[in-house]
Amino acid sequence: MLNPGDIIGILGGGQLGRMMALAAAKLGLKTHIYCPDPNSPAFDVTPYKTMADYEDEEALQAFAQAVSVVTYEFENIPAPAVDFLKARLPVLPNDNVLKVSQDRLSEKAFFNSIGIKTAGFAPVDSQDDLQKAVETLGLPALLKTRRFGYDGKGQKFLKTPQDLINAFEEIGNQPAILEAFVPFEREISVIAARNQQGQVVSYDIAENVHKDQILKTTTIPANIDEAIAAKARQIGESVATELDYIGVLAIELFLLPDGFDNRLVANEMAPRVHNSGHWTEAACLISQFEQHIRAVAGWPLGNTERHSDCVMTNLIGDDIKERPQLLENKQGAYHSYGKAETRDGRKMGHFTQLSPRSRP
Numbered sequence: 001m002l003n004p005g006d007i008i009g010i011l012g013g014g015q016l017g018r019m020m021a022l023a024a025a026k027l028g029l030k031t032h033i034y035c036p037d038p039n040s041p042a043f044d045v046t047p048y049k050t051m052a053d054y055e056d057e058e059a060l061q062a063f064a065q066a067v068s069v070v071t072y073e074f075e076n077i078p079a080p081a082v083d084f085l086k087a088r089l090p091v092l093p094n095d096n097v098l099k100v101s102q103d104r105l106s107e108k109a110f111f112n113s114i115g116i117k118t119a120g121f122a123p124v125d126s127q128d129d130l131q132k133a134v135e136t137l138g139l140p141a142l143l144k145t146r147r148f149g150y151d152g153k154g155q156k157f158l159k160t161p162q163d164l165i166n167a168f169e170e171i172g173n174q175p176a177i178l179e180a181f182v183p184f185e186r187e188i189s190v191i192a193a194r195n196q197q198g199q200v201v202s203y204d205i206a207e208n209v210h211k212d213q214i215l216k217t218t219t220i221p222a223n224i225d226e227a228i229a230a231k232a233r234q235i236g237e238s239v240a241t242e243l244d245y246i247g248v249l250a251i252e253l254f255l256l257p258d259g260f261d262n263r264l265v266a267n268e269m270a271p272r273v274h275n276s277g278h279w280t281e282a283a284c285l286i287s288q289f290e291q292h293i294r295a296v297a298g299w300p301l302g303n304t305e306r307h308s309d310c311v312m313t314n315l316i317g318d319d320i321k322e323r324p325q326l327l328e329n330k331q332g333a334y335h336s337y338g339k340a341e342t343r344d345g346r347k348m349g350h351f352t353q354l355s356p357r358s359r360p
């Protein structure tokens with residue numbers, strides 16, 4: 001269990017690391033951010049920082065000596081860096097979780113192994129495999145790289161047999177997975193947390209809308225039945241327990257229309273705080289970021305209840321220029337990640353619009 005003033009090491013210096021560092025400071029803990037990028041937004045808000053590659057063993061060694069525990073803000077940390085660190089101090093969540101979630105194939109196999117439904121899938125390691133997988137799963141389908149995909153990158157939507165031509169090459173000739181298309185009614189996500197004592201909690205289910213495959217808005221409460229919401233929360237909590245997880249995790253789910261037998265289908269898991277949980281910062285007493293810090297510190301988890309309904313909108317690229325109007329909005333909270341350079345498709349900040357809490 002950490003004591004006030006102890007230092008939490010965070011791998012990754014993006015906005016998620018930044019918001020975790022802010023939450024740690026609020027609790028009287030300190031952070032040390034490790035990231036190769038000199039312009040990392042998290043560097044602005046941490047007393048300690050290391051700017052080095054994840055392969056730099058000297059820097060990793062010094063980092064390991066400077067902190068009490070290590071956590072991370074992204075799942076694609078090179079495995080040797082994690083192995084190096086975990087031989088020296090606790091890395092939370094544990095690296096088994098990383099192995100499951102870094103690869104779409106092992107992630108789906110894991111979901112199925114604990115009774116959580118996914119889209120039909122098949123491994124694809126060549127153009128030949130792709131043809132065979134399409135014969136089994138049918139079209140439309142999605143061809144996705146097994147690793148390093150995010151925000152729709154490394155994916156190809158296959159609608160007609162013509163789309164198959166060169167598809168494997170187009171995603172970079174790398175290990176891939178074919179997923180049957182899920183005719184979902186809406187996309188939702190669950191944010192759950194588990195601490196070292198095995199206490200598990202989850203937040204209200206979020207409804208997500210993507211634009212150009214990047215999250216645009218998250219609305220709470222999701223427009224779904226209470227029974228579905230309860231089932232989705234149970235999925236989040238059971239995954240956390242099954243993985244002996246410590247920290248916050250997110251699971252993105254597809255909701256199928258009424259009439260389907262099993263309406264909840266898991267898409268993917270993120271072993272970290274998640275964009276679809278940013279709303280918790282403004283609409284809950286304890287945000288996902290604080291919850292994660294509490295969990296890795298070995299502290300009790302906090303209340304996940306929302307005090308308000310809300311819509312969180314990502315400020316992407318030039319959206320951040322709406323700052324003057326957003327700051328005038330008395331029911332909303334503006335949050336900027338302090339990134340110096342605005343680029344198309346880049347997450348620059350978010351805005352959470354609150355309204356009085358409606359139904360349970």
Ligand code: AMP
Pocket residue numbers: 119142149150151152153179180181182183184187210213252267268
């Ligand atoms: P992902 O990178 O797996 O999160 O996919 C990005 C987005 O593509 C999802 O949020 C969905 O909107 C869509 N998508 C991904 N996989 C499927 C699928 N199997 N069926 C239908 N839509 C999908």
